Amino acid sequence: MRLRRAARLAPALALLLLTVSCTGSLGVQGTPGAAGVRDPYFPRLGNGGYDVRHYRLALDYDPDSGRLSGVAEITARATQDLSAFNLDFHGMTVESARVDGDRARVNRAGDELTLRPRDDIEEGAQFHAVVRYSGVPRTITDPDGSEEGWLRTSGGGALAVGEPSGSMAWFPGNHHPSDKATYDIEVTVPEGLTAVSNGDHFNRSTRDGRTTFFWQAAQPMASYLATVAIGRYETLDARTAGALPVHTAVAAALADDPETKELLARVPELTQWGTDTFGPYPFLSSGAIVVASDDVGYALETQTRPVFPQEQFDVHTVVHELAHQWFGNSVSPKSWQDIWLNEGFATYAEWLWREEQEGVPLEESFQAAFQADANWAFPPAEPPSAEDVSGDPVYGRGAMVLYQVREAVGAEVFDGIVRGWAETYRHGNASTADFTRYAEEESGEDLSQVWDVWLYGDEKPSELP
Structure with missing residues (x-):
């Protein structure tokens, strides 16, 4: 009986050994x-x-x-x-x-x-x-x-x-x-x-x-x-x-x-x-x-x-x-569709520098960007093609989105959002959805009008807000 039982097990054992040799370890069936x-x-x-x-x-x-x-x-x-x-x-x-x-x-x-x-x-x-x-x-x-x-x-x-x-x-x-x-x-x-x-x-x-x-x-x-x-x-x-x-x-x-x-x-x-x-x-x-x-x-x-x-x-x-070392490098985009988070923040940083160091008010930089037709070619969060991920709206209108959030929540709250965003997602990746959710949670404000008009809107507003 023992000899016949062993004989029956032999094919199964051979199959087991073959499986191990093919997959590298028992139970791993990779794709x-x-x-x-x-x-x-x-x-x-x-x-x-x-x-x-x-x-x-x-x-x-x-x-x-x-x-x-x-x-x-x-x-x-x-x-x-x-x-x-x-x-x-x-x-x-x-x-x-x-x-x-x-x-x-x-x-x-x-x-x-x-x-x-x-x-x-x-x-x-x-x-x-x-x-x-x-x-x-x-x-x-x-x-x-x-x-x-x-x-x-x-x-x-x-x-x-x-x-x-x-x-x-x-x-x-x-x-x-x-x-x-x-x-x-x-x-x-x-x-x-x-x-x-x-x-x-x-x-x-x-x-x-x-x-x-x-x-x-x-x-x-x-x-x-x-x-x-x-x-x-x-x-x-x-x-x-x-x-x-x-x-x-x-x-x-x-x-x-x-x-x-x-x-x-x-x-x-x-x-x-x-x-x-x-x-x-x-x-x-x-x-x-x-x-x-x-x-x-x-x-x-x-x-x-x-x-x-x-x-x-x-x-x-x-x-x-x-x-960009903060915005784009430390906090990197989850996909190339989120590139406006890189360029919008970096452009907004230029506006801040001009205001603090050169006496050019933020509003003046915003107005110049608003008047530039190239910034209205497409919504910054939705470039129409790969060719457009470095287009003007990603930079200029991306910065306008941030300016409008600042206007909606106030300068002090917005500065906290900017610093908190850089800290919360430090050395990680973040998407547009992550940012819109974070800005609303930190400010306690419904910012859907900002997103609808400035981030996703197809048309330039008829006049400055």
Whole structure:
């Protein structure tokens, strides 16, 4: 009897062993994570099935050839049982990929890189992926026609800028603002060049004529805010009145320009103004990179290291990009439809600066924005297309929404809403619905008329309120 019973169990045991070998652990029946998070404007950006906790990027750049060699180490947590998962990656060649130390199969379809680990990953489990890649990074043309990604600059340098999707041109990842992570970024370049990135610079080492710079962003960051600037930079360390470290870098060719030097010296003052106005600075350090005007045609709020071309390095633009450190960087949008929360707050910060420092009343800035027809092309919370997420209404009319909330609840209550919003959603993500609910809860007011007319309304009011 025992022999016959064992014989009957043998097929079942074989099936059990086969199941374990195929799924990696008993009971895990994974499915592939989604390719894209269905963003209203960029549906293919981001990926489902996991949450990135940390990126460690090791980059080696050759200015002569423009070739970049990289290793991206990604620590993530599975949000479902995973048999495979995707990374957003544009261009370059993937040389190998591993998941939890084992070689993973790799498939490529356009900007979607699919990794299939040897064993399925159980929901809730932390896993570690390593992707090695190389090639000449490509630029990406945005829907509005601007260029981003990895841009080669004068003097043998490079500048990486990523809003909304350019970061996938220089490292594979989950490139949607809803998935924020911390970063370690090390960049190796020929001796004599400097590599500046996000967060805090904590080390450098030189060997065989090449220097490696080590940077660490210890607070969560959306991938579109990651940056690397390579070139001949002069750096300056200073502190705000509140003792916050401020690290600035200026292209050597611009370092002796009197206006540039004067404004660089004011960065600690401007950062302190933001702290006094919006609450504690969200990150460990702040700073600005100034690049030659032919390298990039726009300023960008890259986290802790806003980027400015010389032609846009003025006090109002600096105030705008520094305000983003609170609104857009620390409090990031849940989707690109919420981008007015970034730009509306930053534009409103310019209005505040003009009132407090230049004597231009808030009402005057509001009236100028109200009269500009371009601000009425569409509602700021509902851009009609991906091309419009950086359109005038997102900025100007976004700031008008905030002004109208201030008018409805009073200046003191509104200032509390602004500071409380930055604190409540610090290092997180928030949507338009989160903001409208928060403003009404904190003020105790029904603000539906403000939302209907200024945030979602299609028509310009016939006259100023």
